[in-house]
Amino acid sequence: MLEQQLVNGLTLGLIYALIAVGYTMVYGVIELINFAHGEVYMFGAFLCMMFLTVFGAPLIVAVLLSMVCCALMGVLLDVVAYRPLRNAPRLAALITAIGMSIFLQNLAMIIWGSRPLPFVKEALPAFFKVTALSFGDVKISWMQMTIYIVAVALMILLNLIITKTRTGTAMRALAQNRVCASLMGINVNRVIAFTFALGSGLGAMAGIMVSMFYNTMYPTMGYNAGVKAFAAAVLGGIGSVPGAMFGGVVLGIAETLGAGYVSSPYRDGVAYAIMILVIILRPSGLLGRAVTEKA
């Protein structure tokens, strides 16, 4: 049973991690909790479904198209909603993020209706149902394996982008000090837009995998996932990308174990309680760098 719970927790955790990096990267560069990120994740699932059914695209194409669309959506969100508020009080951007979140959620409800929709089963390859690994009672399907592989691969890729490319370096520079970065000739707005695109693309992928795995999608799905992923980002140390990945996995496993062994009604409480404890005991998060109060 413990092994099974760990497997379940890992699946959940990797998905949280994929969403969490979106929060954390945006926070890193513009110190904004982008509450509309959960909605981008939801749009990822719905757009993929739309490409599959309306345009009859093959699965891989639909997934990639959906990721691209969501990346563009992320950029659009930044350009239209957040960029004009770059020099405004910080809370103005936060309220805008909340407003966009409400807007996008209701937009999805108008486009696709409010009833939960199943994923397009026919589009999934048959081997997804086959057991990939089994030890004892524990079975891992190829679908779960795909989630693991895709999530891990995407995160490795992300790390490479952040550490090895010029744009990645620029992102890190921006996170340290925006003014200095722009003095060094970094096009701040372009790097921020790129950050939004990256995070949103990954969020879309998470949305697609969730809807595939659980065979359901609905317009309000972004809220729960968003809040959990946000907690994961905080757990790892908000602003830190490896932290968000780690936080996601820790949260996923803690939540599963909490629900399995402690008390299922308090399942979500486990996430928040851990988050609060970590913040009080180690405010910079598990992997974050220490922050000192700016004078």
Next chain:
Amino acid sequence: MPGKGLKFLGSVCLMGLLMAAVPALAEDVIKIAVPSPYTGSAAGFGENVKAGVTLKVEEINAAGGIDGKKVEAVYLDEQCEPREAATVSTKIANDKAIVGIVGHLCSSAHLAALPTYVREGIAAISPTATSVTITDKNKDAKGNVWSFRNVYRDDFQGKFLAQYVDKAMGLKKIAVFYENNDYGIGLKDAFVKEAKALGLTIVGEEAYMKGAQDFNPQLTKMKGGAPEALFIAGYYPEGALIVDQAKKIGLDVPKFGADGFDNADYIKLAGDAADGLYLTAPFLAETAGPDAKKFIETFKARFGRDVDWMSANAYDATAMLADAIAKVGADRAKIRDYLAGINTADKGYKGITGVNYFDKNGDCLKPAYVKMVKGNAFVPAPKQMD
């Protein structure tokens, strides 16, 4: 002078609010209010109620309306939120053209709106609110009931299902999964109480929140208790996922649910795992009369999906209200008296969901049938309770 634009905005808001309060002048229509969630996470259910009401209202108007007056349904969004429901309730009470209510959808919203209906004197028929608590809170000081419902109470269904599991199916070890809301808890409590009285073993009670997608931890835990059946007190969007995930981890036992599962989308969402679910329903399409058959067909042609119990109940509730208006006129108090008078099966309204009538608390007394999912379709269960 920043205050200037602001005062303008403030006055616009105030004016708008006052305008919102002024009832429409057209008096040649009879209005009924249908407060339900049309946005937010429960909007999918609100859509079902709206569909049922729409069909009935169109039917009435096509037949010339009531006393030559057209019926107009006013759809008011309350998001299934008690606070919004309380606001909406005053808006309904205030519009004197509205003579009766079909709603609310959620029990908690209904409970929050009830004080206004009782105080202002307007009768409501809820097609879907199942909470037991409504029975205690729907009367005014004189003991007059202002809120009726043509849906079973949670305790009735929970008890019924426990008896079905025991007597008709002969299953003894049950695991219970419930949604952590008024519906789920009410249903679960009644089921567990009756199951214990019948000597069944409950091998685990696990909760989940609305909108949850991952039920593996709880299911894995339940599997340890080796249950012979799974009782799911909740709605189909989550229920379908539970059934699916239970099958995936190898917990392939008969599943039981209440009316919350009675929706064709369940089969779409649960996929191959859908089979083997038993659920209570107020009527069986196969054995229903010609009216019900016609309704089922019209519904499918109009909305492109199979009918669900919420639409059917809403359709009947609207019909009862229209009936009352036709009999006693557009008078709120008289409509209430008329509805309260429908207290035996003989006086009952014969709708598509069977005979609808109310007991002295405004609760409905209807027989329950058991449906099951077999070959990816809802069919009557082979065994029915008498």
Next chain:
Amino acid sequence: MRGVTALLGPLKYLLLAAALAYPLTPVSDVYVLHVLVLIMVYMVLAMGLNIMPGFCGLLDLGYVGFYGIGAYTAGLLTLNYDLSFWVIVPLAVVNGALWGVILGAPTLRLVGDYFAIVTFGFSELVVLFLTNEIWLTRGPLGLPGIAPVSLDLSWLSTLLHPEWNWRYDFYGETPYYYLGFLMVTVIYVVMRRVEDSRLGRAWLAIREDPMAAASSGVNLFEYKIIAFAVSSGIGALAGAFFARWTMFLSPDMFKFWESFLVLCMVVLGGLGNIRGALIGAAVLISLGEVLRVVLPGLGLPAETRFLAYGLIMVLIMRFRPGGFFTAVAESTLTSPLIMDLRRTLAARKTG
């Protein structure tokens, strides 16, 4: 300009008188009254929350937690012990403030957004507690049948005359309208006084520059704790009023979204401005109701209500990022020293 300002004075009192007389006029109706009372509840909440981000510069994302604590304290005390509203209010306020101190003591030292995140987690935990501790709160089944507010002076009247019974049970919206009016007025006056007091100035100093404040002898931690306790207490007060007004409570009412709604009111009105908080509450609550009527009028379905709501929020922030009012204390604006300085600065700019 001066003429308009001069007119505004008497106009203000006229509006006030009209507001007070409104429920007694024949045009008053139960729906508008209900919405106005709701606005008043949110006005109190907005003024209470305003202390944290507005005065002290601390972002509180879990304000609804204290609102919920106040409401449930009042609801449970009414149902189980049948206490009078007037006894319950101080108890609820103390309970709310107490939880503020309990939460604040370990967390107010946190920097930046970490404090915001802790408060957010706290409010989610409060909702989970209310949902799951069914033995105490009845969980999602809700608490129905909470008695309305009553004004019981029978002890006094029987003393004066054995047959007199001065007891008034609130019925309908009108008495709540006046009670709400009283509540808003009291909190407003208190806030205005506090803003200008030693306490308020210490808070503003913390917001502007914590280090400078500390070096000027402001005990940061102490003043932050006071701020948090006062803010939570006011939240609980609104909760207690709300419980006895709607007569029904359910954990659904205290979800995370409510915190945001109140925060939006504060920011929209102008962070740190008390009048702004009032306006913000009025605008956002009535917006939801106005859209209900306006959208169908434009031929749009009811489903678009929150689409428009979200969009309007974004647009307001886009064109008025600082909110409706600027965050400057009234006393600062009217101080002759400051006025003098502004005049000099303006002259320098033009010259």
